[in-house]
Amino acid sequence: MLKVAIITIGDEILIGQIVNTNSSWIAQKCVEIGATIIEHCVVGDNEKHILEVLKRTFDVSDVILITGGLGPTRDDLTKPVLTKFFGDELIFSDEVLQWIKEYYFKRGINEVTERNKNLAFIPKSCTPLKNSVGTAPGLLFEKEDKAIFAMPGVPKEMQHLMKEYVIPYIKNKIERQKFPTHIFRVLQTCGIAESVLADKLAGIEEILNGVNLAFLPSYKGVRLRIDASGEDVFQVESSIQKVVDYIRSKIGNYIFGEGEISLAQVVGDLLSERNETVAVAESCTGGLLGGEFTNIPGSSRYFLGGVIAYSNEIKERILGVEKEVIQKFGAVSQETAKQMAENVRKLFNSTYGISITGIAGPEGGTKEKPVGTVWISLSTADKVIAKKFQFGDDRHINRERSVGAALTLLYSYLKNIEI
Amino acid sequence: MLKVAIITIGDEILIGQIVNTNSSWIAQKCVEIGATIIEHCVVGDNEKHILEVLKRTFDVSDVILITGGLGPTRDDLTKPVLTKFFGDELIFSDEVLQWIKEYYFKRGINEVTERNKNLAFIPKSCTPLKNSVGTAPGLLFEKEDKAIFAMPGVPKEMQHLMKEYVIPYIKNKIERQKFPTHIFRVLQTCGIAESVLADKLAGIEEILNGVNLAFLPSYKGVRLRIDASGEDVFQVESSIQKVVDYIRSKIGNYIFGEGEISLAQVVGDLLSERNETVAVAESCTGGLLGGEFTNIPGSSRYFLGGVIAYSNEIKERILGVEKEVIQKFGAVSQETAKQMAENVRKLFNSTYGISITGIAGPEGGTKEKPVGTVWISLSTADKVIAKKFQFGDDRHINRERSVGAALTLLYSYLKNIEI
Numbered sequence: 001m002l003k004v005a006i007i008t009i010g011d012e013i014l015i016g017q018i019v020n021t022n023s024s025w026i027a028q029k030c031v032e033i034g035a036t037i038i039e040h041c042v043v044g045d046n047e048k049h050i051l052e053v054l055k056r057t058f059d060v061s062d063v064i065l066i067t068g069g070l071g072p073t074r075d076d077l078t079k080p081v082l083t084k085f086f087g088d089e090l091i092f093s094d095e096v097l098q099w100i101k102e103y104y105f106k107r108g109i110n111e112v113t114e115r116n117k118n119l120a121f122i123p124k125s126c127t128p129l130k131n132s133v134g135t136a137p138g139l140l141f142e143k144e145d146k147a148i149f150a151m152p153g154v155p156k157e158m159q160h161l162m163k164e165y166v167i168p169y170i171k172n173k174i175e176r177q178k179f180p181t182h183i184f185r186v187l188q189t190c191g192i193a194e195s196v197l198a199d200k201l202a203g204i205e206e207i208l209n210g211v212n213l214a215f216l217p218s219y220k221g222v223r224l225r226i227d228a229s230g231e232d233v234f235q236v237e238s239s240i241q242k243v244v245d246y247i248r249s250k251i252g253n254y255i256f257g258e259g260e261i262s263l264a265q266v267v268g269d270l271l272s273e274r275n276e277t278v279a280v281a282e283s284c285t286g287g288l289l290g291g292e293f294t295n296i297p298g299s300s301r302y303f304l305g306g307v308i309a310y311s312n313e314i315k316e317r318i319l320g321v322e323k324e325v326i327q328k329f330g331a332v333s334q335e336t337a338k339q340m341a342e343n344v345r346k347l348f349n350s351t352y353g354i355s356i357t358g359i360a361g362p363e364g365g366t367k368e369k370p371v372g373t374v375w376i377s378l379s380t381a382d383k384v385i386a387k388k389f390q391f392g393d394d395r396h397i398n399r400e401r402s403v404g405a406a407l408t409l410l411y412s413y414l415k416n417i418e419i
Numbered sequence: 420m421l422k423v424a425i426i427t428i429g430d431e432i433l434i435g436q437i438v439n440t441n442s443s444w445i446a447q448k449c450v451e452i453g454a455t456i457i458e459h460c461v462v463g464d465n466e467k468h469i470l471e472v473l474k475r476t477f478d479v480s481d482v483i484l485i486t487g488g489l490g491p492t493r494d495d496l497t498k499p500v501l502t503k504f505f506g507d508e509l510i511f512s513d514e515v516l517q518w519i520k521e522y523y524f525k526r527g528i529n530e531v532t533e534r535n536k537n538l539a540f541i542p543k544s545c546t547p548l549k550n551s552v553g554t555a556p557g558l559l560f561e562k563e564d565k566a567i568f569a570m571p572g573v574p575k576e577m578q579h580l581m582k583e584y585v586i587p588y589i590k591n592k593i594e595r596q597k598f599p600t601h602i603f604r605v606l607q608t609c610g611i612a613e614s615v616l617a618d619k620l621a622g623i624e625e626i627l628n629g630v631n632l633a634f635l636p637s638y639k640g641v642r643l644r645i646d647a648s649g650e651d652v653f654q655v656e657s658s659i660q661k662v663v664d665y666i667r668s669k670i671g672n673y674i675f676g677e678g679e680i681s682l683a684q685v686v687g688d689l690l691s692e693r694n695e696t697v698a699v700a701e702s703c704t705g706g707l708l709g710g711e712f713t714n715i716p717g718s719s720r721y722f723l724g725g726v727i728a729y730s731n732e733i734k735e736r737i738l739g740v741e742k743e744v745i746q747k748f749g750a751v752s753q754e755t756a757k758q759m760a761e762n763v764r765k766l767f768n769s770t771y772g773i774s775i776t777g778i779a780g781p782e783g784g785t786k787e788k789p790v791g792t793v794w795i796s797l798s799t800a801d802k803v804i805a806k807k808f809q810f811g812d813d814r815h816i817n818r819e820r821s822v823g824a825a826l827t828l829l830y831s832y833l834k835n836i837e838i
Contacts, residue, residue, distance in 0.1 A: 014456050015603060016446030017635075017644075020439055023461070027435030037433050038468070042442070042459035049457065056475075156813070184434065216436075280706075280727070286713025287699075287706030290727040294705025297781050297814055305733045308699070308709040308724040314767060318724075348733060362716050394575070395716055 001036040001229075002170065002179040005057035007043070009069035009078055010153055014044040022067045022158055029162055032259065033171045034181030034233055035063070045069060050081045054148075062146055062179075063170060068153035070136040072115045078150050079123065079139070086141060088123040096120040096128050096137050103135055133160045140165070147173070175233050182229035183236050187247060189254040190221035190263060190404070191412040191419070197222055200251050204243070211243045219397060220263065220404040221256075253415050263407045264292045270414045271302035271351075278410065279348030280306035281319055281340040283331065283357040284374065289403050304348045309340065315357075319343045330369065332357050334386045337375035341386075345379045353379040354410060356402050361395045374402050378409045385409070385419055420455040420648075421589065421598040424476035426462070428488035428497055429572055433463040441486045441577055448581055451678070452590045453600030453652050454482070464488060469500045473567075481565055481598075482589060487572035489555040491534045497569050498542065498558070505560060507542040515539040515547050515556050522554055552579045559584070566592070593652050601648035602655050606666060608673040609640035609682060609823070610831040610838070616641055619670050623662070630662045638816060639682065639823040640675075672834050682826045683711045689833045690721035690770075697829065698767030699725030700738055700759040700774040702750065703793065708775060708822050723767045728759065734776075738762050749788065751776050753805045756794035760805075764798045772798040773829060775821050780814045793821050797828045804828070804838055 006026050012018045023040040030037060038061055043049040050069075057064050069078035083090055097120040100112055119136050122128050129138030129149075134157035139150040149166050151158045174181055189197065194217050204213065211228040226243050230236040248255060256266045271278060280289050286308055293303040309315040312331050316323050321339040329335040337355050345353025358374025365371035371393050377386040389405055391398045412419050425445050431437045442459040449456060457480055462468040469488075476483050488497035502509055516539040519531055538555050541547050548557030548568075553576040558569040568585050570577045593600055608616065613636050623632065630647040645662050649655040667674060675685045690697060699708050705727055712722040728734040731750050735742050740758040748754040756774050764772025777793025784790035790812050796805040808824055810817045831838050 013443070014446060014459065015450045016443035016448075016456075017605075019443045020459070024432070024435035024438045027433060029435075031434045037435075037463075039472075040433065040439070040459075040461035044456070053458075186436075282706070282709075284713075285710070286718070286722070287701070287709025287725065287727065288713075290701075290706025290729075291704070291710045294703075294707075294727075294729065294779075294818075295815070299705070300729055303705070303729050305727040305729040305737075306706065307726055307737075308706065310709075310713065310719055310722050310724040314724045318726075318766065347737065360713075396714070399713075 001182060002034070002063065002174050003038045003061040004030050004035045004063045004065060004170070005038055005061040006040040007053055007057065007064060007066045008040070008153070009043060009045065009050060009066060011044045011075070013042050013068070022153065022155060025155070025159065026065055026067070026162060028260070029167055030065075030170065031182070031184045033167060034174050034179075034183040034236065035170050036182050045075045045077055047077055047081055050077060051085060054081070054085050058146065058148075063173070064146070064148040065166065066148065066150040067158050070139075070150060070152045072118050072136070079121070082126075082139065082141065082148070082150060083123040086123065086125055086143065088125045090121045091124045093120050093122050093128060096122060099130050099137060100135050103132070129161055129165045131157055131161060133157050138165060140169075178231065179233075180229060180231050181233045181236055182227065183233070183240055184225060184227040185240055185244065186259060187224040187226070187244065187255050188221060188257050188261070188263075189224065189251065190256055190408040191417050192222065192251065192254045194222050197224075197251065197254070201247065204246060207246055208243060209239055211239050213243065219401045221408065253417050256411060262292075262295070263404065263411060265296050267407055267411050267414065268293065268296045268299055268302055270411070272298075274414070276351035277302050277304050277348075278352045278354060279304045279344045279350040280406075281344035281353065281355040282306060282308050283310060283315070283340075283355075284360040285356045285399050285402050286310055288399055289354065289356060289406050292403050292407070304350050307344055307347070315340065319347070332359055332369055332373055332375055334375055334377075334388065337377035337386045338379070338384045341377035341379035342384055351380070352410060354406050355379075356406050358389070358398065358402055360398045360402075361393055372398050374398065374405070376402065376406050376409055378413055380413070385413070387419065420601060421453070421482065421593050422457045422480040423449050423454045423482045423484060423589070424457055424480040425459040426472055426476065426483060426485045427459070427572070428462060428464065428469060428485060430463045430494070432461050432487070441572065441574060444574070444578065445484055445486070445581060447679070448586055449484075449589065450601070450603045452586060453593050453598075453602040453655065454589050455601050464494045464496055466496055466500055469496060470504060473500070473504050477565065477567075482592070483565070483567040484585065485567065485569045486577050489558075489569060489571045491537050491555070498540070501545075501558065501560065501567070501569060502542045505542065505544055505562065507544045509540045510543045512539050512541050512547060515541060518549050518556060519554050522551070548580055548584045550576055550580060552576050557584060559588075597650065598652075599648060599650050600652045600655050601646065602652070602659055603644060603646040604659055604663065605678055606643040606645070606663065606674050607640060607676050607680070607682075608643065608670065609675055609827040610836050611641065611670065611673040613641050616643075616670065616673070620666065623665060626665055627662060628658055630658050632662065638820045640827065672836050675830060681711075681714075682823065682830060684715050686826055686830050686833065687712065687715050687718055687721055689830070691717075693833075695770035696721050696723050696767075697771045697773060698723045698763045698769040699825075700763035700772065701725060701727050702729060702734070702759075702774075702776040703779040704775045704818050704821050705729055707818055708773065708825050711822050711826070723769050726763055726766070734759065738766070751778055751788055751792055751794055753794055753796075753807065756796035756805045757798070757803045760796035760798035761803055770799070771829060771832075773825050774798075775825050777808075777817065777821055779817045780812055791817050793817065793824070795821065795825050795828055797832055799832070804832070806838070
């Protein structure tokens with residue numbers, strides 16, 4: 001195993017003012033290529049604590065990935081502490097200064113402040129790593145066949161350095177030194193229940209051969225985690241690939257992607273390929289479905305817009321749902337959902353209309369329609385489909401699940417999956 | 420200082436499949452009452468690693484807060500490892516079984532499965548803590564004047580146990596044992612730039628008296644962090660209060676809340692009090708502003724809905740923006756923004772209309788209107804205001820900032836702040 005420790009440095013994370021999204025992002029990237037995470041640790045801007053955690057993790061890991069504390073202010077201790085840890089000294093790097101100048105120059109700034117020039121002081125024994133999306137360079141220390149990477153805490157900069165330097169470095173180390181590896185891959189499915197998935201994959205045990213398969217149900221569909229470990233990274237990759245191929249041959253249509261990709265992105269790509277468009281009519285989600293579609297750069301190619309119809313009056317007046325329908329069946333009903341989807345499609349002149357109407361909670365539930373009841377409908381040129389969902393009693397989760405279910409409905413239609 | 424270590428147990432967090440939001444939540448609650456966080460640590464479902472981190476943190480902290488690994492499956496190691504750590508034994512607790520039965524009974528389930536009955540086995544020396552929102556009880560161990568709390572990893576359950584037991588326990592310990600404390604408070608402002616804020620607070624140094632004041636600019640406005648430490652918790656609280664009072668007297672109107680509260684919640688409460696309503700017209704944010712309003716339970720009292728007008732045609736046809744206006748000034752312009760806000764207000768018959776139109780990126784920017792240019796407008800019965808913003812080149816950040824700026828515009832209007 002190539003053992004990785006992830007260290008986050010910074011008071012703002014320690015005292016909870018910022019959620020530590022960096023650690024999970026880094027961990028995910030590392031396990032995808034076969035590294036083993038042994039620990040995440042967050043410490044404050046405190047020399048003693050940083051030194052302690054460095055000493056401790058240096059002994060038990062092969063690679064240490066540090067984020068934070070690399071900026072130009074007095075609080076930023078990562079560089080001085082690493083210098084101390086390695087018994088090193090700071091030197092001025094003209095190469096790094098050049099990078100910093102380049103960075104500012106591209107943004108129309110020709111003068112580098114004294115404070116930012118300080119970023120060009122680096123420990124003598126480290127290799128600086130060019131940061132094209134920020135000013136503070138990454139730092140790589142190699143000692144006793146171990147590596148320590150220090151990266152800025154800004155997610156965009158950290159991700160850039162991870163992709164450019166850290167991931168290739170770890171991948172190479174695993175392959176070159178024949179570290180026993182443990183590789184994880186995740187296939188994302190939607191539109192199929194865990195039990196049906198299990199039925200369709202019956203018999204897979206016979207081809208697993210030491211590869212592990214786990215079903216991870218989530219709000220957004222069931223994820224399949226396939227992992228295996230072994231001495232030889234190529235062999236491990238190939239046994240995992242065999243299992244992935246088998247799964248794809250059995251349930252390929254339900255797999256919308258691998259790793260991090262979002263369903264909105266996949267649905268958007270499908271619409272784009274087909275030159276089709278979509279509009280949304282949202283009640284309980286209040287705009288979240290539109291927000292999810294438009295998260296994707298370039299979504300204006302297929303997403304036309306929508307109506308947020310939070311009140312019944314708006315459902316009637318702007319979306320043209322019949323008053324009698326709402327009176328007879330209620331705002332959260334198959335009939336209302338269908339008219340919302342149908343009418344938003346016509347109003348926006350889009351290929352598809354999707355609607356969501358439900359009771360997000362905590363109030364508004366009844367015996368017949370408890371909190372978590374949601375109707376979702378899809379309208380196309382020649383049919384209208386509607387599905388009822390019964391989510392739980394948590395408002396935020398209900399809204400998230402509704403968005404996922406709406407995207408799944410459209411995805412299933414586009415992939416000819418029976419709904 | 421009362422030193423707190425936060426330990427998260429679970430493979431899913433360790434390998435990055437779940438973001439660790441629990442640690443930041445816990446940290447925030449602890450620093451608010453004067454505890455000092457020394458470390459967060461994440462370890463996997465691995466007995467050896469859990470034992471190691473327990474031993475290490477037990478030596479250096481006064482309170483250890485553990486989440487995760489308390490469920491009924493074989494992976495859940497927190498209980499057995501704590502039993503081992505304290506040289507304890509598991510006993511069956513009838514009291515805990517009663518709690519579990521109660522929990523299920525309230526949900527209409529009269530039978531407790533064998534697996535769930537196992538949750539009633541607890542280490543003999545611990546005090547079980549009733550979990551009213553889940554089945555696994557919290558556990559409290561007290562030894563050598565130190566306390567270890569173990570809580571389930573489900574955020575809702577953890578938060579419940581924190582509020583019911585952990586926070587009062589720590590507060591009491593700090594007060595009783597006269598621990599030197601370090602207390603943080605955060606005031607959230609909006610609608611005022613950092614430099615103006617600093618000007619308005621000029622002279623505050625004279626009343627600080629050892630209290631620290633930090634300006635933390637973020638996408639959503641400038642937060643003011645006020646912190647102080649000392650031997651006596653009451654005295655520390657009172658010196659902080661003096662500074663808070665002074666700040667409020669100078670810039671009270673710009674402070675929309677303290678701690679975690681969201682601007683959408685505050686704006687919603689103001690609208691509610693005034694019996695007023697709002698509708699939104701969103702272009703580049705694609706529904707996110709509506710999503711933010713409707714995150715708040717009970718938002719249907721004041722949020723009527725909106726139009727997501729992602730394409731120009733929709734801006735014209737549904738929102739009634741004049742074709743000539745878009746042709747002459749562009750979709751991202753003061754004129755278009757104003758017509759969007761004005762017309763959505765009329766269309767929805769709401770007190771206020773808010774519009775957002777901008778270039779989120781990465782594409783669509785020009786020399787005159789680079790990526791990040793956003794116009795936001797507010798329409799009321801007797802006027803229309805529009806403001807131009809120049810955000811950066813990151814799509815996601817631009818969208819977030821646009822939502823924040825739109826809420827700020829409405830907040831400022833409602834509070835009579837000059838815009």
